[in-house]
Amino acid sequence: MPGPATFVIAGGGLAAAKAAETLRGEGFDGRLVLVGRETHLPYERPPLSKDYLQGAGERDKIFVHDRSWYAEHDVELRLGVEVTGIDPAAHRVTLTGGEQLGYDKLLLATGSEPRRLTIPGGDRPDVLYLRTVDDSEHLRATLARVGRIAIIGAGWIGLEVAAAARAAGVEVTVIETASAPLLRVLGPYVAQVFTALHREHGVEFVFDAHPTEITDSGVLLGDGTRIEADVVVAGVGAAPDTSLARAAGLTVDDGVQVGADLRTSDPDIFAAGDIANAYHPLLERHVRVEHWANALNQPATAARAMLGRADAYENLPYFYTDQYDLGMEYVGHIPPGESPDVVIRGDLDAREFIAFWLAEDKVLAAMNVNIWDVTDHTQALIRSRKPVDRAGLADPDVPLDRLLPS
Structure with a gap:
């Protein structure tokens, strides 16, 4: 008679911790092993570029659970160790040092890695990245001792680091290849809100710029301009860590391709979080987003599917930011x-508004800025997948729930 099942979670972040939590909460009583590359307990990443970076959050608050929780729920923590290989046929993973561990079900929650600068000088020690708690603490200490920084990339991480640097009294220049921050996400009209916000707080922008070299004194651009800086922070995006999945022969296409139940092309291997390119039943397409909400919520679906229970991940992509007085x-x-x-519904200049993105009068996405308790309504408008009245959408005096199709 076979013994109790063994479930292995490869990854040591939020997704891994939430998967373990759901498995135990749903009654799994077999062996449960969580293998994490970092030596820290699984933690949440959003504070690393927000309040924790600014010294406003306590370290203990970032951890998903304290160490006693894992002991009380019989979760084997293998921290400072990596899964280095998967043998799907043998249902076995190889760990750092060569140790092998059998599994009945395996969850990949390996997250993503910062994209590295490939220009000359991009590997200098004074080029910083922000992904881990150690990165955040190093950057916070750096901001306390330098006078000026250059940030390459005007995405969410770049702008949040800029806000933290200005709060620390550091001069900031943001270098961006596009003509505005967040242009691909927000489009030129709404992106101007973030340009104005940061300029009001003393941030300098250099748009349509192409860094060609990192030097002792800062960043050299393609047109010969030199941006003086004591330290350079690279925020040029992240790439899903799919090396294990690819080597194991799983289907990989902009992340690990999974169904709505987070199951990969191997029926006993699942993926959640940043690496999961998941089929979304409502959107009728595969979607991969590197958002905290996916790492928080996807693991519950994956865990239930690992237990043989029908489930599908249908949450809409969600993320948030806090910069200066803008939420x-x-x-x-x-x-x-x-x-x-x-x-636009509200006042763009006052930075109190909701922006709606529409195609054929159907709401695809919505962003509320300094307006709260509206996401239930904006999600309902998106989920309806029906045309809405544009005039009513733009009118703050028309309640959002009245715009929902009957």
């Missing part, structure tokens, strides 16, 4: 290549 929530998904129309 924002974004929900929905704009497919690559789409050029939707934008409808």
Whole structure:
């Protein structure tokens, strides 16, 4: 008679911890092993570029569970260790040092890695990246001792680091290849809000710029301009860590391709979080987003599927940011290549508004800025997948719930 099942989780972040939590909560009583590359307990990443980076959050608050929780729930923590290989036929993983561990079900939650600068000088020790808690603590200490930094990349991480640096009194220049920050996500009209916000707080932008070298004194651009800086922070995106999945022969296409139940092309291997390119039943397409909400919520679906229970991940993509006095929530998904129309509800200049992105009068995504308790309504508008009245959408005096199709 076979013994109790063994489930292995490859990854040591939020997704891994939430999967372990759901498995135990749903009654799994077999062996449960969590293998994490970092020596830290699984933790949440959003604070690393927000309050924790600014010294406003306590270290213990970033951890998903304290160490006693794992002991009480009989979760074997193998920290400072990596899964280095998968043998799907033998149902076995290889760990750092050559140890092998059998599994009945395997969850890949290996997350993503920062994209590295490939220009000369990009590997200098004074070029910093932000992904781990150690990175955040190193950057915070750096901001306390330098006078000026250059940030390459005006995405969410780049802008949040800029806000933290200005709070620390550091001079900031943001270098961006596009003509505005967040241009691909927000489009030129809404992106101007973030340009104005950061300029008001003393951030300098250099747009349409192409760094060609990192030097002792800063960044050299393609047109010969030199951006002086004591330290350079690279925020040029992240790439899903799919090396294990690819080597194991799983289907990989912009991440590990999985169904709505987070199952990979191997029936006993699942994936969740940044690496999962998951089929979304509502959107009727595969979607991979590197958002905290996926790492938080996808593992519950994966865990139930690992237990043989039918489930599908149908949450809409969601993320948030806090920069200076601006707080924002974004929900929905704009497919690559789409050029939707934008409808603004509220005051763009005062930075109190909701932006809606529409195609054929259907809401694809919405972003509320300094307006709260509206995401239930914006999600409902997106989920309806029906045309809405644009005039009513733009009118703050028309309640959002009245715009929902009957």
